[in-house]
Amino acid sequence: MKLKIHKAASAGLLAFTLFTGCVKNKTRFFDDPQASGLGIFSNTGNNVFSCYLNNAAWRTEARETGGIILQNNFEVYVRKQYFDSLRDILIIDWYGSYFGEPNSSPDQISLNIYVPKTFGISDFAAWQGKRLTIDSSTGYFVSQTNPNFINGYGIIYFNMATFDPTIVNGVAGRMSGLVEADFGTIKLTSGRFDHNLEPAQFFVQ
Amino acid sequence: MKRTLSLLLVMVVLSPKLSFSQLYIEPFAGYQRSQNSSNYNMLNTGVQVAFKLKVYEILGQVQRGWPQTFNGVDEAFTTNTFLPLSMPAQKTITTSAFTFAIGHRLKLFGKKTKNSFFLKLYTGLMSQNNVVKYQYDKTNYVILNPDKTIDRTGLFISGGFEYMRSLKNGRLFIDLNFSSPPIGSVKYPISYHLMSPVTLNVGYSIKISKK
Numbered sequence: 001m002k003l004k005i006h007k008a009a010s011a012g013l014l015a016f017t018l019f020t021g022c023v024k025n026k027t028r029f030f031d032d033p034q035a036s037g038l039g040i041f042s043n044t045g046n047n048v049f050s051c052y053l054n055n056a057a058w059r060t061e062a063r064e065t066g067g068i069i070l071q072n073n074f075e076v077y078v079r080k081q082y083f084d085s086l087r088d089i090l091i092i093d094w095y096g097s098y099f100g101e102p103n104s105s106p107d108q109i110s111l112n113i114y115v116p117k118t119f120g121i122s123d124f125a126a127w128q129g130k131r132l133t134i135d136s137s138t139g140y141f142v143s144q145t146n147p148n149f150i151n152g153y154g155i156i157y158f159n160m161a162t163f164d165p166t167i168v169n170g171v172a173g174r175m176s177g178l179v180e181a182d183f184g185t186i187k188l189t190s191g192r193f194d195h196n197l198e199p200a201q202f203f204v205q
Numbered sequence: 206m207k208r209t210l211s212l213l214l215v216m217v218v219l220s221p222k223l224s225f226s227q228l229y230i231e232p233f234a235g236y237q238r239s240q241n242s243s244n245y246n247m248l249n250t251g252v253q254v255a256f257k258l259k260v261y262e263i264l265g266q267v268q269r270g271w272p273q274t275f276n277g278v279d280e281a282f283t284t285n286t287f288l289p290l291s292m293p294a295q296k297t298i299t300t301s302a303f304t305f306a307i308g309h310r311l312k313l314f315g316k317k318t319k320n321s322f323f324l325k326l327y328t329g330l331m332s333q334n335n336v337v338k339y340q341y342d343k344t345n346y347v348i349l350n351p352d353k354t355i356d357r358t359g360l361f362i363s364g365g366f367e368y369m370r371s372l373k374n375g376r377l378f379i380d381l382n383f384s385s386p387p388i389g390s391v392k393y394p395i396s397y398h399l400m401s402p403v404t405l406n407v408g409y410s411i412k413i414s415k416k
Contacts (some may be wrong), residue, residue, distance in 0.1 A: 030393055033353065041282070041347045044394060093327045133288060155284040160348065175346060178347060192347060 026196075027062040036062065037099045041192040043160045043176040047075060049094045051179060051191030053106070053143075060096035076195050077128070079203035087114045089139070090124070090204065094193070105145035109188070111138040111156060111179070121163045121171055121204050134181070141181040141188070154181030154188065161200075162188060165179040170199025227257035233408025237270060239400040240383065245300055247273040255310065255410065262310040268326065270302030270335070270402070277396075280337070281346035293301035294348050298397060303332045304384075310367070323367040325380060331361040331387040333399050352395050359387030369410070376410035 028046040032038045037057025038050040050059035077092050083089040092111040098104040111134065115123065134141060134154050135181035141152040156179050163173035179191030231253045239245035251268030277296040283289075306329025315321035337352045365382030387398040 030353075032351070034348075034351075040351055042350050042394070044350065128291075131284060133286065154322060155286065157282060157284050157290070159282060178282060178284045190347070 008118055022066045023064050024066045025062050027060075027172045029059070035190050038190060039192065039194075041159075041176075041178065042194045043174075044194065045174060045196040046194045047196060049076065049096065049109075049179075049191065049193035049195070050099075051109075052189045053098070053186055055189075057099040057108075058096060058106075060094050061102075070183045072200060074198075074201045075195070076197075077201045077203070078124075078197060078205075080115065081110055083114065086117070088117055088119060089113065090115045090119065097198040106143045107146070108142075108144040110142040110144065111139065112142065120205075121173070124204055125161055125163055126174070129158065131155055131157045141183065143183050143186055143188075150183045150186065152181045152183030152186070152188070154179065167199065171197075171204060172199050173202060215273050225378070226259070228413040229255040229257065229262075229410045230413055231255055231378070231408050231410045233378075233380075233406040235404055235406030236363060237402040237404040238399075239398065239399045239404050241386075241401045244275050244397075245273070245400050247271055247300065247302070249302075249404065249406070251304075253308075253408075261312065264306075264308035264310055264325070264327070266304070266306045266308060266329070268302075268304045268306075269302075269399075270304075272299050272301040276298045279348050279351060279396075280285075281341050283301045283346045284290075285345050289346055292338045292341060292346055294346070294351075296352060297338050298339075298352070298398065299336040299338075302400060302402070304361070305330050306361075306363070319371040321369045321371070323369060323380075325365050325367050325382065327363045327382075327384075329361060330358060331384070332358040333354075335395075335397065335399075350394065352397065354391050355391055355393065355395060355399070357387050357391065357399060359389045359390065361385045363385050365404075375412055377408075379405070379407050380411060381405055 027046050029048055030040045032040045039048045043186055048060055063075050065072040078092050080088050080090050090113045094109045095107060095109055096168045134156060141154055143150045156177060158175060158177045160176040163171055174196050176194040181188035224403045234250045237247055237249050247270045249268055249270045251266060253264050253266035256263045275298045278293045279296055280291050281289050281294040306327040308325055308327035311324045313322045313324055334356045361384055363382050363384035365380055367380035368380050369376050369378040382404045384402050386401045
């Protein structure tokens with residue numbers, strides 16, 4: 001009887017270790033004393049986006065990497081994809097929820113910016129220090145509450161938009177800045193983001 | 206905090222039994238400057254009690270670093286296209302400190318003269334309070350990498366040298382002391398350091414009782 005309990009405990013411990021072993025939380029969240037529920041505006045690679053949606057705090061999920069069986073969990077992805085024969089579109093997807101409500105919606109906020117077919121990583125880096133107005137001619141924001149999508153317009157400021165030229169396999173970089181958007185019924189205010197972008201989440205060549 | 210207080214209690218209990226031959230009260234005042242940041246300096250005052258034993262003295266000290274304000278500038282940004290992209294955010298950091306320490310005064314030179322040199326070692330509790338305030342357009346702008354008020358209490362150690370001259374009714378002393386900051390990390394990306402003060406004090410040792 002004792003042996004069975006011992007084996008079950010060992011198997012449980014092994015399973016726990018395989019699922020959670022060496023998982024590293026790469027998100028650092030520091031409360032902004034000026035904005036309750038939001039993180040500070042930073043450019044040090046805290047890997048978090050937070051904002052108010054109709055005055056309720058919304059923030060991205062924690063970035064967790066390094067688990068043995070569990071897949072890496074990233075809070076943001078940046079990718080370029082085909083839009084039409086003349087333009088591509090650069091998409092920034094943030095995954096999160098209202099603060100304190102892990103399964104709440106919207107669970108995704110996206111920014112879609114129309115870019116030339118030739119848009120590359122150096123064009124991304126050229127956004128550093130610029131405010132981009134997102135309107136019908138330049139792109140759109142999306143608030144995703146499955147299966148519904150609400151489009152909106154706004155402004156994004158890139159305090160930092162860089163890439164690491166030393167990375168050979170894939171692209172890595174960093175981006176930080178501020179965001180405001182209007183989805184009609186939903187107002188995104190006081191948005192601030194700060195991310196280190198790893199090759200697994202940065203798909204712009 | 207509980208652990209710190211427990212360690213302090215152990216430290217006091219383990220001190221040698223106080224069968225002293227002489228008691229002194231020693232008020233002092235001086236100036237302190239941080240070893241890890243040239244911006245931080247302040248006036249300090251304090252008092253210590255010295256129990257003279259056969260070969261050295263045990264000290265109990267309280268010291269106050271009086272509030273001093275330092276100015277700085279951070280940058281704030283806005284998405285409002287009708288306003289300039291950035292503006293300076295005026296920052297003031299008001300720093301003050303308080304220490305309670307148990308120390309030892311060991312004579313190095315001057316056994317038979319009026320002029321003596323001592324080695325001093327202290328351990329105790331240090332409390333540092335750094336209050337950060339900003340002035341900027343808080344409605345439209347957001348500060349990049351803002352600083353935060355930090356109030357930290359922790360164990361510290363310090364050591365230094367002292368010159369002392371024996372007078373008719375007491376002793377005059379000047380000491381230079383190097384201190385660690387309170388132990389422990391600050392879990393916030395502040396741009397400033399907790400002070401690690403180097404202190405220059407002048408004081409007078411008043412003889413209180415004699416066996």
